[in-house]
Amino acid sequence: MTVSTAQRQLTPADAGQRMYALIEELYPICRSITGNGLRETLRRLQTHVPLQIHEVPSGAEVFDWVVPREWNIRDAYVKNSRGQRVIDFRKHNLHVVNYSVPYRGKVSLEELKSHLHTLPEHPDWIPYRTSYYKDSWGFCITHKQRQQLADDEYEVCIDSTLEAGSLSYGEFFLPGESSDEVLIACHVCHPSLANDNLSGVTLATFLAKHLQETRQRLSYRFLFIPGTIGAITWLSLNEQRIASIRHGLVLAGVGDRGPLTYKRSRQGLAEIDRAAAHVLKHSGKKHDLIDFSPYGYDERQFCSPGINLPVGRFSRSQHGTFPEYHTSADNLDFVRPESLAESFEICASILSVLEENATYLNLNPKCEPQLGRRGLYRAIGGPADSGVSEMALLWVLNLSDGSHSLLEIAERSGMRFAALRQAAKVLVEHDLLKECLG
Numbered sequence: 001m002t003v004s005t006a007q008r009q010l011t012p013a014d015a016g017q018r019m020y021a022l023i024e025e026l027y028p029i030c031r032s033i034t035g036n037g038l039r040e041t042l043r044r045l046q047t048h049v050p051l052q053i054h055e056v057p058s059g060a061e062v063f064d065w066v067v068p069r070e071w072n073i074r075d076a077y078v079k080n081s082r083g084q085r086v087i088d089f090r091k092h093n094l095h096v097v098n099y100s101v102p103y104r105g106k107v108s109l110e111e112l113k114s115h116l117h118t119l120p121e122h123p124d125w126i127p128y129r130t131s132y133y134k135d136s137w138g139f140c141i142t143h144k145q146r147q148q149l150a151d152d153e154y155e156v157c158i159d160s161t162l163e164a165g166s167l168s169y170g171e172f173f174l175p176g177e178s179s180d181e182v183l184i185a186c187h188v189c190h191p192s193l194a195n196d197n198l199s200g201v202t203l204a205t206f207l208a209k210h211l212q213e214t215r216q217r218l219s220y221r222f223l224f225i226p227g228t229i230g231a232i233t234w235l236s237l238n239e240q241r242i243a244s245i246r247h248g249l250v251l252a253g254v255g256d257r258g259p260l261t262y263k264r265s266r267q268g269l270a271e272i273d274r275a276a277a278h279v280l281k282h283s284g285k286k287h288d289l290i291d292f293s294p295y296g297y298d299e300r301q302f303c304s305p306g307i308n309l310p311v312g313r314f315s316r317s318q319h320g321t322f323p324e325y326h327t328s329a330d331n332l333d334f335v336r337p338e339s340l341a342e343s344f345e346i347c348a349s350i351l352s353v354l355e356e357n358a359t360y361l362n363l364n365p366k367c368e369p370q371l372g373r374r375g376l377y378r379a380i381g382g383p384a385d386s387g388v389s390e391m392a393l394l395w396v397l398n399l400s401d402g403s404h405s406l407l408e409i410a411e412r413s414g415m416r417f418a419a420l421r422q423a424a425k426v427l428v429e430h431d432l433l434k435e436c437l438g
């Protein structure tokens with residue numbers, strides 16, 4: 001790496017601040033699994049990363065699913081008999097049930113209530129609700145708002161369209177020296193929710209920027225997709241690419257203050273699973289490692305039995321385990337630049353383990369080579385002058401029989417991957433080790 005590329009590289013703290021600023025910019029947009037809010041978000045991401053926007057027509061059959069009609073919304077409100085907007089989409093886009101069909105009419109309080117969603121246990125929060133695959137309409141309001149609704153005749157307007165169009169997704173491919181790919185996916189289909197959707201979107205964006213600035217061995221494919229249907233659509237249209245994907249990460253919910261969390265792939269012991277576990281173990285930070293389950297974000301699709309990719313998920317607090325999940329309290333106060341910075345740093349470290357992991361062969365395997373003669377072992381009473389840990393040298397020499405990768409040596413020795421990587425580099429320079437290729 002040259003000095004100029006080092007200077008251009010993002011520090012985690014810079015990345016955290018810039019990710020937070022991008023979350024602020026994208027937060028007001030009313031996104032969904034299709035439509036102009038999703039497109040607008042992808043266009044704004046193009047100012048950071050040259051991603052390609054793909055459009056898949058409504059009605060396209062994708063495995064067992066069909067790409068839905070496109071949903072767009074201009075306005076939605078409920079007015080009382082004095083013409084006052086008592087529920088107003090313009091004040092918060094969570095107020096309308098996402099994918100509500102167009103509706104105009106007068107309704108009684110009783111009928112209106114059958115279309116309202118609230119959170120009695122959090123009376124100041126607005127819930128987030130969707131109705132993608134069932135034609136209906138509704139509003140989400142605070143429980144306090146609901147209690148204030150008087151007996152009246154209400155005018156309801158949902159100025160939406162639900163018609164043939166397309167599903168949009170963003171894709172950015174960054175070629176490396178090898179055709180082996182790392183897949184990084186995030187969902188980009190939620191309206192004004194900061195942690196659930198935007199934190200993952202901005203982390204993927206800034207990891208892409210970071211990788212663009214340095215030459216990589218592996219190729220990277222970034223997907224900015226609507227949850228579930230986007231992953232199914234991409235996999236259905238790109239089945240021939242699946243064989244190139246060697247590792248993958250789904251990024252979701254990475255900006256809150258909760259512990260760093262890695263959810264293993266369905267395979268369980270894939271290299272990505274081991275790299276993530278290694279980085280978290282040595283991070284010194286509070287973290288959780290959890291096993292795969294067929295619930296969560298798009299790891300459900302990437303790890304379905306007929307796909308079975310080594311794709312894990314990186315998150316902080318797990319979805320559904322914190323009260324702010326899918327409510328208006330998942331806002332700009334719920335995500336922190338420091339948490340985003342930490343998530344960026346951990347993910348960048350996991351990727352660098354994947355980049356640098358390799359298997360070597362000890363070229364002097366009959367007893368230990370004489371390290372002292374080569375300046376690699378401390379003279380009696382003096383420190384080694386190589387700057388490399390002797391234990392790292394001994395571990396790499398001992399386990400480099402062509403069948404243990406550096407990551408496996410790190411696991412067995414309890415040493416940091418970076419120390420072993422440095423030891424391997426020095427041993428190669430001294431002709432004691434060679435990389436096993438292929």
Ligand SMILES: [Zn+2]
Pocket residue numbers: 190196326
């Ligand atoms: Zn969600």
